[in-house]
Amino acid sequence: MKRIAVVGGGVAGFGVALVAGDDADVTVFERNERVGGRAATHERAGCVYDVGANYVKSDDERVSRVVRELGDGLVETDGPVWTFDADGEISEGRDEETPKWTYRNGLGTLGKRLCEASGATVRTDTRIAGLRRDDAWYVEDDDGDEYGPWDALVLTPPAPITASLLDLAAWDDEARRELREHVGHVPYRPILSVALHYSFDIERPYYALVNADKEHEVGWVARESCKPGHVPDGESLLVVQMAPDWSATHYDDDDFEVATAVADRAADLLSEHSLAAPDWYDVIRWRDALPDDGADRNVLRQGAAADLFFAGDWVAGEGRVHRALASGLETGDEISD
Ligand SMILES: Cc1cc2nc3c(=O)[nH]c(=O)nc-3n(C[C@H](O)[C@H](O)[C@H](O)COP(=O)(O)OP(=O)(O)OC[C@H]3O[C@@H](n4cnc5c(N)ncnc54)[C@H](O)[C@@H]3O)c2cc1C
DSSP states (O other): OEEEEEEOOBHHHHHHHHHHTTSEEEEEEOSSSSSBTTSOEEEETTEEEESSOOOBOOOOHHHHHHHHHTOTTEEEOOSOEEEEOTTOOEEOOOOOSSOOEEETTOTHHHHHHHHHHHTOEEEOSOOEEEEEESSSEEEEETTSOEEEEESEEEEOSOHHHHHHHHHHOBOOSHHHHHHHHHHHTSOEEEEEEEEEEESSOOOOSOSEEEESSSOSSEEEEEEGGGSTTSSOTTOEEEEEEEOHHHHHHTTTSOHHHHHHHHHHHHHHHTTOGGGGSOSEEEEEEEEEEEESSOOOHHHHGGGGGGTEEEOSHHHHTSOOHHHHHHHHHHHHHHHHO
16 A cells, blocks of 8 residues: 555545545644644534634535535525625625535534545644655654655645745755745735624524625624524624734734724624624634635646645635635545556
């Protein structure tokens, strides 16, 4: 059996493991305690809420099939997405046919299910800090422990992290410099995502509001109670994602300052003063939240000559769960071939 190391236990990493694991031994290294990456869910006081990706919506038949097959507890988000502009003017959005999926236990379930289905060996709490290429690949964690040899290595963290791994790699090859330069130029934007809880109902004709002109400080507001099983009756939980500029400026503010400012803006946007005073909040900082562009696959292919592969939303060219998963499945095909 070939031995493959995958850095990153998000949906892309497990997409690789799911396919390549049919005829190879795959080990996934994940820096966090939990798998799933930016498809992440928190639980608190009886509420379940998606703090990264809010739902998965797929126009890709292969991805839809995988999601359905792993779908015990898969639920559809109820209600349309409406829009608002720079002045906070709300407009009715299109009623889309494609279902917006999450799980009863939140979108984090997708990473867990992919992980189980892949059969990969998973090392959580293991941040890879170094790469070395000899006759084979070796990876080193931040405690200095080295793992290997690996016949193939797959890098799936967001592009800025992948670029810094390539930067430090002990791999004497011209391709390393070119890959590092190219991957390092894939832009990512930060997002501060804030959950605001209220002990009363917030009734609206929409599930979520998205800022269409990208001129508002708020980028997205969603009512988590539109997801079956997420919020107890008689309560409400808003997930508010702030625009990239606002998020960058306030990234290091303390949680209370961020939550207060965000709740004020939610109250203004939804024209309901009581929303300025949530009874609890949860602030989540995503430094590399969404790619603004994708990498050139022809440049990335240079890695294949040295059994180095890439997957993730930045490889697919869009910050979407289904695109990241599709990228992982495709990279798995490429390695198997
Ligand atoms: C706030 C927010 C809202 C979003 N909303 C949506 C949405 O509604 N719908 C949608 O489809 N998409 C949405 N997205 C985008 C979607 O979440 C991502 O595109 C997708 O989850 C990316 O998956 P990935 O596997 O490529 O990367 P990730 O999920 O980032 O996985 C990479 C993994 O690598 C790990 N890692 C990083 N560095 C190391 C290291 N050195 N060693 C070991 N492990 C490492 C990380 O911890 C992570 O688990 C949203 C994202 C954010 C942040």
